[in-house]
Amino acid sequence: MKQLFSFVKKEFYQVFRDPKSLVMLFGMPIIQIVLFGFALTNEIKNxxxxxxxxxxxxxxxxxxxxxxxxxxxxxxxxxxxxxxxxxxxxxxxxxxxxxxxxxxxxxxxxxxxxxxxxxxxxxxxxxxxxxxxxxxxxxxxxxxxxxxxxxxxxxxxxxxxxxFNPDLRGAPNFVPGVMAMVLLLVCVMMTSVSIVREKEMGTMEILLVSPVKPLMVIVAKAIPYLVLSLINLAAILLLSVYALELPIKGSVLLLVGESTLLIITALSLGLLVSTVTSSQQAAMFISFIGMMLPTLLLSGYMFPIENMPVALQVISNIVPAKWYYIIVKAVMLKGLGIASIWKETLILAGMTVFFLVVALRKFKIRLE
Amino acid sequence: METVIKTNKLTKRFADFVAVDEISFDVHKGEIFGFLGANGAGKTTAMRMLCGLSVPTSGEATVAGFDVFTQPEEIKKNIGYMSQKFSLYEDLTVLENIQFYGGIYGLTNREIKEKSAELTEKLGLQKEAKKLVRSLPLGWKQKLSFLVAIVHQPKIVFLDEPTGGVDPSMRREFWDLIYDAADKGITIFVTTHYLDEAEYCNRVTIMVDGKIEALDSPSGLREKFGVQKIDEVFYQLARKAKRSGD
Structure with missing residues (x-):
């Protein structure tokens, strides 16, 4: 416990001393809400x-x-x-x-x-x-x-x-989308860089020689971003309730719970990217291309999935944002309970376990 | 004499390249054991195998009484390590680094506090304790790095070219710290390519092309090779090397 505590403390210090990542962490939601707030027209078939x-x-x-x-x-x-x-x-x-x-x-x-x-x-x-x-x-x-x-x-x-949205405001549509985007992108990118940074700096060798277990390294790296993302989530929700006047129709607790699940999914994915890459640039690149584009294009947030070619519809199933987007729309806009979103929740949870297990297995405890 | 490191025909192969070729030696408790060799001679690879960072291809080795193949976790609890690359967190302060390493080695808060005070005083860094390590001169960083590597009182500390890039007077101060640690019973295993540093060791191993070509006390080596300085021993042996340094 003491080990983990020291480790988490160190991670927090490092996060707060890196202004670039903080700007990304907290600047992004605001910029996104402004940018993607504009409605997009799209033709619908079938x-x-x-x-x-x-x-x-x-x-x-x-x-x-x-x-x-x-x-x-x-x-x-x-x-x-x-x-x-x-x-x-x-x-x-x-x-x-x-x-x-x-x-x-x-x-x-x-x-x-x-x-x-x-x-x-x-x-x-x-x-x-x-x-x-x-x-x-x-x-x-x-x-x-x-x-x-x-x-x-x-x-x-x-x-x-x-x-569900008698005034036809755009906000109800893009807030869940922005939530999915921001939480995923921030978590995946930030965490993907964090382990790679230790490799690049040479401090990984010291960690490997020390008695810390890989699981502890991974958990300690994830905790600060989990905390920061929850703060981020609170900011987005407050912004949408008070600034955009978009009420949360369903249970706030459920919404926060589901979002925490997504955050953990994203963190595990980030850690996975981190363990398999060897430079910060590569990690950034993979998480950017691998997350940003699918999240934007295949989550159903910008373009309706039902209009896509079948191949893309199938691929969209592996995009975590798609499931989260469905969940948030159901809870926030339709006021539905867990009974109607348990399937999506289960899918996200399954993805998380998968990413974590692979990340742990790929974590090299030796240098070669 | 208690033996803390024992190797027998320890070998590391990367594909068809034999980085370390059947090395056998014993290191005694409290000894300063020097590992000399040109770049590419296999010093770092040998050290990494002993630290559990790299799995040996064949041979046997025990460190602090534990087997490198089967008990790497036990070994890790008993050793300290300072790598060739500078190994403190540059974006943490001096104190935060000490706290972190103390913490991951399971020191109590009180021990960490005492250690922090002791270390900063020893280095005369009281004023810099709350500054980022990034802002310290290289020599100070290296010394701090060494003291952090032994913050948990390991049985053995492995130093991989600890004085690289440091000026001679700083190197002298660094070796004073090493002597201090050895006096407290910590065994020092150090690689270097500074030949003058060989004289500071109790015993010296000279590696050429992955093999141990000589192993004795500095005076023993001089006698054996009939020369005045270790340098000459090294040049005689290194002349036989087929590998070029990297």
């Missing part, structure tokens, strides 16, 4: 949607046919009732639902106007906006066709409801 047809008449069928025929949507046929749709939204199985009221066609013919409901999952505001505007366009198109050759104007009004 989004999963549900259609509830309470009318089952000519007009509703014709509109449904148009929706089914478009390349943007993939209608989930098994979802037919409103309660099923609620559940599907919470589980993230569908992005949008269209509900036709009874008497849809009759109202249109007799009252000259009717309405339908469009419900979108706005926890991803870009996607929900794009999708609901596609629906509106399809309906408008049908309305024009229907009115051709008729003297009275007919109108079909899609009433759009945004679930």
């Amino acid at each position: 989004a999963n949607i549900a259609v509830v047809d309470n009318a089952k008449d000519l007009a509703s069928q014709q509109i449904i046919n148009k929706i089914v025929g478009s390349k943007f949507f993939s209608v989930q046929k098994n979802l037919v009732s409103s309660s099923q749709i609620d559940a599907a939204f919470k589980e993230g199985k569908i992005k949008l639902a269209v509900v036709f009221p009874a008497n849809f066609n009759a109202d249109l013919l007799h009252l000259n106007k009717t309405s339908m409901q469009v419900i979108a999952d706005a926890s991803d505001p870009n996607t929900s906006l794009t999708l609901s505007s596609y629906i509106a366009a399809i309906v408008a198109d049908y309305q024009t066709q229907f009115s051709v050759g008729k003297s009275i104007p007919y109108s079909i009004k899609p009433e759009v409801r945004m679930l």
Whole structure:
């Protein structure tokens, strides 16, 4: 214990004497929130949607046919009732639902106007906006066709409801993304450099000759970054709750717990990089290319995963940020509990154990 | 006389290169045992095998009574080591370095405190105790590095070219510290390529091309080779070397 304590203390001293890493640690979240706060537009193909047809008449069928025929949507046929749709939204199985009221066609013919409901999952505001505007366009198109050759104007009004994020603010979408990015990048990069630095400085030899165990070196190196990352996490959450006015809908405790898990995943990955590389540059490079790009591109945060080629969709499964992003969105924006994210949690935990075991096995206790 | 290091035909091969070729010797307790050789003669490799940093290819060796193949962890508790590269943390202060090394060798807080006071006083570094090691001159760093290497009172301390790049007067002071430690019963195993330093050792080994070519006290070597200075012994032996230094 005494050994570990001395070691951790030394690591803390070294972290605090390295202003560059501190800037990276605390400057990054702020810069990221500013930079990535701007919404990105993106086209969506084959989004999963549900259609509830309470009318089952000519007009509703014709509109449904148009929706089914478009390349943007993939209608989930098994979802037919409103309660099923609620559940599907919470589980993230569908992005949008269209509900036709009874008497849809009759109202249109007799009252000259009717309405339908469009419900979108706005926890991803870009996607929900794009999708609901596609629906509106399809309906408008049908309305024009229907009115051709008729003297009275007919109108079909899609009433759009945004679930989870009614104001369609971008913040709910990018805060979980920034959290994933920052925690991963910072932890992986910082820790990856820390063991390599001992190798470069020649102090590793001294550690190897001393009675300290590899596990202790690894744990001692990880602890300061774990503490700093938790502070970082607190800063991001406070910033998003008070500055961006984004409430945390689910349990804060669960959110912090899940984030701690991600931090540990990232730390183990960093340590792994550190044990297999021999220069600080190489470690930085590997963690930057190996983390930054996949986290940005394959976590689902910037580009929807469902639009990617199958190969990339498969690869995205090994990106820790993808799972964390799903978790944070579920807890923060939808207010869901552990019951709906245990699978993702388990995947992250599995990755952590894997990285740690490999890092320990790769830790060379001899010089060659 | 108690034997603290014993090797028998200890060998290290890297692919087809024999870095250390069947060396056998004994080191006695409290002795200053010098390892001389040109660069590339195999001194550092031999030392690393004894410290548990490198696994020998063949042969036998015990350090502090423990086997280098099977009990490296026990050996580590009983030795100190100062590497060729400067081995303190430059971004820690003098005191923090002492605290760290004391801590990882399991010294109590009280022992660390006493040691810190003793070491800084011995080096006259009281004023610099809270300065970063980076800011100290090389000679001071080396001396501090040595004292830190024996902060846990090891049975044996291994010094790998400890005085490299240090000026002669500093080297003299460094050797005073070595004598001090030897007087306290710590066995000193030191490699060097400064031939004058050989005279400071109780016994000297001269390595050429991975083999031990001579092993005796400095006076014994001079007599045996009929020369005035160790230098000449070394040149006679080194002339036979086929390997060039790196």
